[in-house]
Amino acid sequence: MKFPSTLPTPHRTLLETIITRFSADPRIAGIAASGSYTTNTMDIYSDLDLVIACAASDYASVMHERFALIEQLDGGVAAFSGEHVGEPRLVIALFAPKWADEPIHVDFKFVALEDAAQRVDPCQVLWEREGELSQIYASSTPYYPQPEPQWIEERFWTWVHYGATKIARGEYFEAVEFLSFLRTTVLSPLALRQSQQTPSGVRKLETRLPEFALELGKTVVKPEKLSLIDALNRVITLYLRLRENEVVIKREAAQQVSMDYVARLLN
Structure with missing residues (x-):
C-alpha cells in the first residue's frame, strides 16, 4: 500500500x-x-x-x-x-x-x-x-453541505437582536459564545463559498482566506461590554458585505428593527 x-x-x-x-x-x-x-x-x-x-x-x-x-x-x-x-x-x-x-x-x-x-x-x-x-x-460523488443564503437572511437579524440582548443584560460570556456561532455558521461559510472553497466553518481559515481571517479576528474579543458592542457591529458589517454577493430576498424590516435596537440599546 x-x-x-x-x-x-x-x-x-x-x-x-x-x-x-x-x-x-x-x-x-x-x-x-x-x-x-x-x-x-x-x-x-x-x-x-x-x-x-x-x-x-x-x-x-x-x-x-x-x-x-x-x-x-x-x-x-x-x-x-x-x-x-x-x-x-x-x-x-x-x-x-x-x-x-x-x-x-x-x-x-x-x-x-x-x-x-x-x-x-x-x-x-x-x-x-x-x-x-x-x-x-x-459511482457516487461527495457533497459538502453548502450555506443557504436565504436561510441565513431569514434568521440573521433575529440573531443580531438576541446577541444585543445578551450584551445589554450583562451576559458577556454568553455573548462571546454567540459571536462564535455567527462566525462559524454565517460569516466564514459564506466567505469560503464565495471564494469557491469548502465552507467548513472556520477550519484553517487563517491559511485559506488570510485577509478575511484578519477581519474576522476583530470580532474575537474579551467578555467586556464595549468590546462586545464593537464586535457585534463588525459582524453586522461583514454580513452586509457578504450578502451583497448573494441573491436573496432582503428582510429589510427585520434588519431595520434589529439595527435600530443595537444602536439604541448599545451605542
Whole structure:
C-alpha cells in the first residue's frame, strides 16, 4: 500500500495496525480514509479519519461490538460515540501507544456499504475484501453541505437582536459564545463559498482566506461590554458585505428593527 508522503510515521504505524486487525474480521468489507489523508496535507497534529464499511446484514452486530473492536488495538486511552456532533455512527478515539511520542486522534465511522456513498469528502480505499467499497465511491460523488443564503437572511437579524440582548443584560460570556456561532455558521461559510472553497466553518481559515481571517479576528474579543458592542457591529458589517454577493430576498424590516435596537440599546 502506498501511503501519502505527509503521513507521519506514528500515524502510519497505528494505521497499519488498524488495517491488520480490522481486516481480519470477516464482517468488515472495507476501510477507507478521508480528510487530510486524501489531500496529502497531514502533519503531526492531524487526525486519522477512517470509514469502516460492512455488509448491511452485518452492520448491527458490528455497531454493537464497535467499542470492543477498537479496544483490541494497542494504546487506546479513550473512545466515545459522536452524538454530540450529530453522528452516532462515529467513534472518536484517542491512542497513546508506547512507540508514539504524542497521542493520536482517530475517528472511526462505521457504515453499511450502501450508506458509504453519502459522504462530504473524497475517500481513499485503504483495504477492501471484494472491491465493493471502491465501486460505491466510483459511482457516487461527495457533497459538502453548502450555506443557504436565504436561510441565513431569514434568521440573521433575529440573531443580531438576541446577541444585543445578551450584551445589554450583562451576559458577556454568553455573548462571546454567540459571536462564535455567527462566525462559524454565517460569516466564514459564506466567505469560503464565495471564494469557491469548502465552507467548513472556520477550519484553517487563517491559511485559506488570510485577509478575511484578519477581519474576522476583530470580532474575537474579551467578555467586556464595549468590546462586545464593537464586535457585534463588525459582524453586522461583514454580513452586509457578504450578502451583497448573494441573491436573496432582503428582510429589510427585520434588519431595520434589529439595527435600530443595537444602536439604541448599545451605542
